[in-house]
Amino acid sequence: MRRMLLLALAVPLLQGCKRETRDLRPDPPVAAALDGVAILPIGIGGRPPEVYFALGKPYRTNAYQLSEGKRLYAWFGCPQCHGQGEGTARGPALLDGWWNYGPGLETIYLSVRDGRPGGMPAFRSRLTNDQLWQLAGYVQQLGAYSGGAAAPSRDDAPPTRPAENRAPARFAPLEP
Amino acid sequence: MSAQPRDTGLDGAALDAALASVWSARPGLLGWFTTVDHKAIGRRYIATAFLFLALGGVLALLMRWQLAQPEGRLLGPDRFNQIFTMHGATMMFLFAVPVMEAVGVYLVPLMVGTRNIAFPRLNAFSYWVYLFGGALLWIAFLLDMGPDVGWFAYVPLSGPQYAPGKRADIWAQMITFTEIAALAVAVEIVVTVFKQRAPGMSLDRMPLFVWAMLVTSFVVILAMPAVVLASTALILDRLVGTQFFNPAAGGDVLLWQHLFWFFGHPEVYIIFIPAVGMVSTILSTFCRRPIFGYTAMVLALVSIGLLAFGLWVHHMFTTGLPRLGESFFTASSMAIAVPSGLQIFCWLATLWGARPRMAVPMLYVLAFLFTFVLGGMTGVMVASVPLDTQLHDSYFVVAHFHYVLIGGAVFPLLGAIHYWFPKLSGRMMSERLGRWAWGLVFGGFNLVFFPMHILGLWGMPRRVYTYQPELPWAGLNLFSSLSAALLALGFLLFFWNAWRSARKGEMAGPDPWGAPTLEWATASPPPPWNFSRIPVVESVSPLWDAPGELKVATGLRLDRRELVLTSVMAAEPEARDSSPQDSIWPFLAAIVTSVMLIWSIFSPWAVVWGSIPVVAALILWFWPRGTPEDES
Numbered sequence: 097m098r099r100m101l102l103l104a105l106a107v108p109l110l111q112g113c114k115r116e117t118r119d120l121r122p123d124p125p126v127a128a129a130l131d132g133v134a135i136l137p138i139g140i141g142g143r144p145p146e147v148y149f150a151l152g153k154p155y156r157t158n159a160y161q162l163s164e165g166k167r168l169y170a171w172f173g174c175p176q177c178h179g180q181g182e183g184t185a186r187g188p189a190l191l192d193g194w195w196n197y198g199p200g201l202e203t204i205y206l207s208v209r210d211g212r213p214g215g216m217p218a219f220r221s222r223l224t225n226d227q228l229w230q231l232a233g234y235v236q237q238l239g240a241y242s243g244g245a246a247a248p249s250r251d252d253a254p255p256t257r258p259a260e261n262r263a264p265a266r267f268a269p270l271e272p
Numbered sequence: 273m274s275a276q277p278r279d280t281g282l283d284g285a286a287l288d289a290a291l292a293s294v295w296s297a298r299p300g301l302l303g304w305f306t307t308v309d310h311k312a313i314g315r316r317y318i319a320t321a322f323l324f325l326a327l328g329g330v331l332a333l334l335m336r337w338q339l340a341q342p343e344g345r346l347l348g349p350d351r352f353n354q355i356f357t358m359h360g361a362t363m364m365f366l367f368a369v370p371v372m373e374a375v376g377v378y379l380v381p382l383m384v385g386t387r388n389i390a391f392p393r394l395n396a397f398s399y400w401v402y403l404f405g406g407a408l409l410w411i412a413f414l415l416d417m418g419p420d421v422g423w424f425a426y427v428p429l430s431g432p433q434y435a436p437g438k439r440a441d442i443w444a445q446m447i448t449f450t451e452i453a454a455l456a457v458a459v460e461i462v463v464t465v466f467k468q469r470a471p472g473m474s475l476d477r478m479p480l481f482v483w484a485m486l487v488t489s490f491v492v493i494l495a496m497p498a499v500v501l502a503s504t505a506l507i508l509d510r511l512v513g514t515q516f517f518n519p520a521a522g523g524d525v526l527l528w529q530h531l532f533w534f535f536g537h538p539e540v541y542i543i544f545i546p547a548v549g550m551v552s553t554i555l556s557t558f559c560r561r562p563i564f565g566y567t568a569m570v571l572a573l574v575s576i577g578l579l580a581f582g583l584w585v586h587h588m589f590t591t592g593l594p595r596l597g598e599s600f601f602t603a604s605s606m607a608i609a610v611p612s613g614l615q616i617f618c619w620l621a622t623l624w625g626a627r628p629r630m631a632v633p634m635l636y637v638l639a640f641l642f643t644f645v646l647g648g649m650t651g652v653m654v655a656s657v658p659l660d661t662q663l664h665d666s667y668f669v670v671a672h673f674h675y676v677l678i679g680g681a682v683f684p685l686l687g688a689i690h691y692w693f694p695k696l697s698g699r700m701m702s703e704r705l706g707r708w709a710w711g712l713v714f715g716g717f718n719l720v721f722f723p724m725h726i727l728g729l730w731g732m733p734r735r736v737y738t739y740q741p742e743l744p745w746a747g748l749n750l751f752s753s754l755s756a757a758l759l760a761l762g763f764l765l766f767f768w769n770a771w772r773s774a775r776k777g778e779m780a781g782p783d784p785w786g787a788p789t790l791e792w793a794t795a796s797p798p799p800p801w802n803f804s805r806i807p808v809v810e811s812v813s814p815l816w817d818a819p820g821e822l823k824v825a826t827g828l829r830l831d832r833r834e835l836v837l838t839s840v841m842a843a844e845p846e847a848r849d850s851s852p853q854d855s856i857w858p859f860l861a862a863i864v865t866s867v868m869l870i871w872s873i874f875s876p877w878a879v880v881w882g883s884i885p886v887v888a889a890l891i892l893w894f895w896p897r898g899t900p901e902d903e904s
Contacts, residue, residue: 116417116437118350163436249432249510252518259432259513 115246118160119151122226126151130225133202139210144202148229155233156201156244163248165234166260168227170251172219180256181238187215191239199239205232277830279805287804290830295387295801297854306854308392309800313399314378315696318689320399321371324406326767328362331355333760336720340753342741352737353420354439358413360423361443364539365450366406368681372546373457373492375688376485378696380461382791382798383479385470385807387835388851390463391456393858393893398456400862405449408870412442419443422735424536425506427517427528432510441510441873444503448869451496454542458489458496465489468835469843470790471825472809476570477843479789479812480556480563483570484549487577491538491545494581499535502528512876526591533584541580543677545573547684548615551637554684554691555619557787558634559626562813565618572611572618579608589660598657605655612648616641631785632706636687639714643679647672650725665735668728674721686713686766693770694784698796699777705769712762719755723748788813793822806836809843832899857893864889 122130132145154161169175177187188196197203197212209228211218219228237244237260250259279287297307307313334355338344347355381389389395412418419439421430430440465486469478478486505516506528515521517528556563563569585593585601619641628634650672654660663669693701732745739745783792792815794803805824811817825845828834833851838844868882 116415116439118420118437120348120350159436159438163433246437248436250513250518251433252428252431253520255513255515255521261432261511 115158116160117154117158119154122151127225130229133205135202135206139206140197140203141200142202142206144205155229156237157246159246159248161230162234162237162246162260164227165230165232166248166251168223168231169234172222172231174231177215190235193239193241195239199236201232201236204235205229208232208235278826279828279830280826282830284804287830288799291801291804292799294831294833295799297800302856303854305859306856308388308396308852308854308858310377310381310389310392310395311798311800311802313392313395314374317374317377317399317402318371318696320403320406321367321374322767324362324366325371326763327410328359328367329760329763331359331362333756335359336753336756338737339739339749341750342739342743342746344738347737349737350420353735354413354416354418356735357419357422357443358409361409361419361446362406363677364423364543365446366402366409368543368677369450369454369539370402371685372488372543372681373454373461375550375685375692376461376488376546377457379692379791380464380482380485381468382695382794382802383482383789384465384468384473385790385793385803385809386464386468387802387806388833389460390468391460391852393852393855394456395460396855397858397862398453398460400859401449401456401865402453404862404866405446405453408449408866409442409446412439417442419446424532425503426532427506427509427525430506431517432513435510438873441507444507444510445869445873447499447503449866451500452865454492455496458492461485461489462493466840467837469838470807470809471836471838471845472843473838474842475840476567477809477812480552480566480569480573481546481549481789483573484545484552487573488542488545491542491577491580495535495538495542498531502531502535505531507872511873526588529588529591530584533587534581537584537587538580540676541576543681545576547640547681548573548576550684550688550691551619551640552615553787553789554633554637554687555622555628556813557691557785558629558631558637559622560629560786561622561626562788563618564621564624565614566812568614569618572614575611576608579604579611583608586655586660589657590664602655602657606652609648609652616645631690632701632703632710633687633691635707635710635714636683636690639710640679640683640687643675643683643714643717647675647679651676663728665733666728667724667732667734670734671721671724671728674717674724678717678721683714686710689770691785692791693773693777694780695791695796695798697774697777698780699773699775700780700784701773701777702769705765705772709762709765709769712758712765714762716755716757716759716762720752720759723752727752783815788816790814801833853899855893857889861886861889861893 121127126147129145129147132147133142134145135142148155155165156162177184178190181189181191183189183192195203196214197207205228207216208223208231209218209220219231223231234248237247247261249261277290279290282290295309297303297309297312334347335352338346338352377389377395381387409418417437417439419425419442421435421440421443425440425443428434430443465478465482505514508514509516509518509523515523517523517525519525552563552569582604583601585597586605589598589601650668654663654669654672690701690706693699727745727748730744732739732743732749739749780796782794782796784796785792790807790809791798793807803824805826806828807814808823808825810823814822825836828836828848833853834848835851836845837847837849839846864882864885868878868886871878871882
């Protein structure tokens with residue numbers, strides 16, 4: 097009886113805490129498969145590869161992956177053109193809720209990987225597949241209207257805006 | 273007033289029956305949750321702490337397995353980070369500090385000749401909070417969200433930017449649990465020692481272990497607030513966006529290290545001072561003479577307690593502090609060798625010419641002397657800045673602090689368990705198994721950790737999850753890992769011995785060792801009221817100096833839990849006072865406190881809403897119920 101109760105408690109907890117796992121480096125086959133996005137011919141929209149689902153959609157639900165994305169965003173010069181998301185003269189805003197190429201995670205992934213004709217450079221050769229996904233996850237979260245249950249936190253930098261994890265959390269399932 | 277029954281003139285059996293009716297815990301499960309008997313809680317505390325020792329030991333074995341060969345595949349880097357953090361946090365916060373306080377909770381009231389610890393309900397509360405804090409840490413670890421930032425959780429690594437998720441919060445909140453538990457026990461022990469000593473036990477007749485626990489309790493009270501402050505500031509930084517540790521916004525990263533080590537270094541002495549008290553006690557009993565230089569020993573304990581607060585910066589020599597600060601803290605770190613050395617010499621003088629009885633507790637004391645002196649030597653080495661700059665964060669440091677912590681605290685503790693086991697359980701631990709376990713633990717320990725000195729000198733850094741085959745470390749690592757199996761076997765034997773002896777051991781009788789202190793003046797295990805009549809003390813070694821019957825005090829009431837309060841210095845009787853009855857509220861209060869603390873990892877509003885049930889529980893806890901205990 098007691099065991100059953102414990103089990104009943106443990107299962108949801110175990111589910112919930114996938115967002116704390118930390119995959120520092122995916123296995124090489126997994127990393128390779130992460131690139132297999134099925135793209136529509138116009139280069140907008142498509143479907144993330146199967147392994148993304150098999151991994152449990154970590155790039156939007158795992159705080160570690162999101163904060164890695166945040167770090168890459170700073171390291172790879174995105175603020176040069178996109179600012180902290182508000183956009184600059186050289187690149188569009190990412191947090192105004194308007195996506196030139198659609199809001200899907202796989203589209204954002206493609207924007208970063210292959211670049212876009214209006215002046216967005218391609219990062220394919222500079223980042224690994226999982227890093228590209230981390231970036232895409234972070235960028236999508238940046239433009240989301242509601243907070244997620246997982247979020248990176250503030251940087252050790254002069255505060256310019258409230259930390260991401262201060263937004264009200266939303267526990268509804270996320271689209272891919 | 274004349275209607276109150278007194279113990280004057282009652283004979284043994286009738287007296288015990290009367291005492292049993294007011295002091296005994298309720299039978300059954302409810303009694304288990306409501307008891308406030310310091311012995312029941314002390315036993316529980318000790319058992320739980322040893323459970324955490326075993327868990328932490330398993331983690332240590334996993335790390336040794338991983339490091340046995342280069343490019344080990346057992347653990348990945350992330351798991352390894354969690355494991356070394358959990359090992360350190362478990363051993364320091366859930367084993368070493370609690371177990372020392374637990375032994376104090378069990379023994380101090382017996383040694384000072386009183387019937388229960390002061391604030392016994394707080395004592396029960398303390399145990400539950402400690403248990404829930406330990407459970408929090410371990411359940412989180414099993415859910416893959418164990419902290420991975422080291423047991424010291426340095427910012428910025430543990431800060432909002434580099435430790436996403438809730439792992440570091442789990443660590444910080446576990447600290448809060450153990451702080452509450454430790455502070456509660458410290459306050460109880462100070463009050464018990466100051467106000468509840470048996471009549472006649474003036475400060476200079478107090479057993480050395482009681483002195484040690486008194487000093488420890490003061491160190492706890494003074495050290496813990498620093499880490500309370502630090503961990504709270506960390507949680508605030510992470511959860512509500514304060515900037516305590518953010519240099520870009522005027523915060524300070526080094527502030528964390530100062531606050532942490534202002535607690536963290538005294539913490540080492542919180543573990544070590546009780547161990548010293550155990551050593552003095554065991555040594556005196558087995559040499560059958562009072563400890564040499566009682567006053568010097570007491571002064572050494574007190575000065576270690578004071579100096580403990582003047583050394584913390586030696587953990588931070590490589591952070592680029594001003595030269596003057598480094599020199600000062602080098603000097604003070606070396607100064608602590610003076611009182612420690614004084615004690616060593618007093619022990620040697622006690623041993624001099626004595627024919628100590630070589631039972632297992634005494635063997636552990638000898639193991640302590642040998643190991644601790646070695647650890648102390650390397651301590652003096654790393655206290656000097658130039659050497660420390662070389663050795664910092666290398667395996668040399670790992671070797672050093674295991675020598676002082678295991679040699680300085682765990683060996684005396686194992687000796688103390690063998691020594692007081694008859695008091696705890698009424699039965700002796702097996703001498704034969706004990707000797708085997710001693711040999712394996714002592715030998716295994718040195719074989720595991722001595723090579724680490726050399727590995728450190730060869731440049732192996734701490735906290736690496738693996739190393740390359742080209743590096744010259746493989747041989748010694750393999751040797752150390754294999755020896756770890758011996759050490760583990762020794763601990764297994766010890767646990768097996770305790771388990772078996774508690775059931776089948778030889779019956780002990782009240783005083784199996786012929787020891788001088790008051791805890792041996794009552795039955796083994798003691799009845800819930802400890803002493804049928806409160807003893808009166810006339811020397812440091814009452815049981816040796818008054819070989820017949822001890823003098824006792826009479827005239828205590830029998831219709832409530834009553835004990836004698838005495839004056840702080842001379843222990844002259846001042847008043848009779850009541851001791852609280854059993855209550856379920858400490859347990860319930862601990863539950864609601866835990867809910868509030870764990871919830872506050874996720875939302876700052878928990879502090880607001882969660883404190884309402886805490887207040888309610890406390891009000892019900894203290895609600896006057898018209899029992900004889902409530903009379904002033």
